Amino acid sequence: MIILKEEQIKDLFAYCSEGLPNESCGLFAGIITDDVKTVTQIYYLKNTDQSPEHFSMDVNEQFKVISQIRKNNLQLIGNFHSHPSTPSRPSKEDIRLAFAPNLCYIIISLQDREHPVINSFTIKGGIAAKDQLQVME
Ligand SMILES: [Zn+2]
Numbered sequence: 001m002i003i004l005k006e007e008q009i010k011d012l013f014a015y016c017s018e019g020l021p022n023e024s025c026g027l028f029a030g031i032i033t034d035d036v037k038t039v040t041q042i043y044y045l046k047n048t049d050q051s052p053e054h055f056s057m058d059v060n061e062q063f064k065v066i067s068q069i070r071k072n073n074l075q076l077i078g079n080f081h082s083h084p085s086t087p088s089r090p091s092k093e094d095i096r097l098a099f100a101p102n103l104c105y106i107i108i109s110l111q112d113r114e115h116p117v118i119n120s121f122t123i124k125g126g127i128a129a130k131d132q133l134q135v136m137e
Contacts, residue, residue: 001132002077002104002120003038009135013116015044016082016108023047023055025081027065028106029074037077037104041069052084054093078104078120085110088117090128098123104131 016024025047030040043065046058057079069076083091088109090098098105101124109117120131 001036001134002106003036003134003136004118005039005136008039008042009118012042012080012106012108012118016110016116017113019047019082020084020110021052022050023052023082023084024108025055025057025079027057027062027069027079028077028104029065029069029072030077032075032077039077041072041074042080043068047081055081076103078106080106080108082108082110087111088119090121090123095123095126095128098128101125 026045027043028039028041029043031038045061045065047055048058049056066076086109088107090105090107094105094107101122104120105123105128106118106120118133120133121128122131
């Protein structure tokens with residue numbers, strides 16, 4: 001299970017909307033206990049592809065974020081990216097490029113601009129399974 005605050009989700013939606021027409025991306029960190037992953041930090045990274053159909057995170061930014069996460073004694077929970085005009089589920093490309101079975105892959109769909117959709121997935125051996133996402137106030 002992954003836990004996000006309502007406010008964090010609002011911020012994510014706003015960030016991904018600002019990034020249109022391109023995909024936006026970033027990382028999440030927080031506290032992991034057993035099967036519960038509580039997000040405490042969201043890191044907004046640059047999509048160096050500047051593309052509406054794919055993304056690459058800026059390597060230098062990633063490096064800085066990972067060292068910040070370590071310094072703050074947090075754990076990397078996963079990453080997010082937006083789908084400007086497709087549903088909130090991993091594309092074939094997303095599945096092909098998912099090499100971390102322990103991470104959550106959050107996908108924000110802006111297909112319906114007024115009603116963004118957020119889902120989290122675990123991707124193992126080429127198969128994506130939806131995580132249980134709990135929203136806290
Ligand atoms: Zn994608």
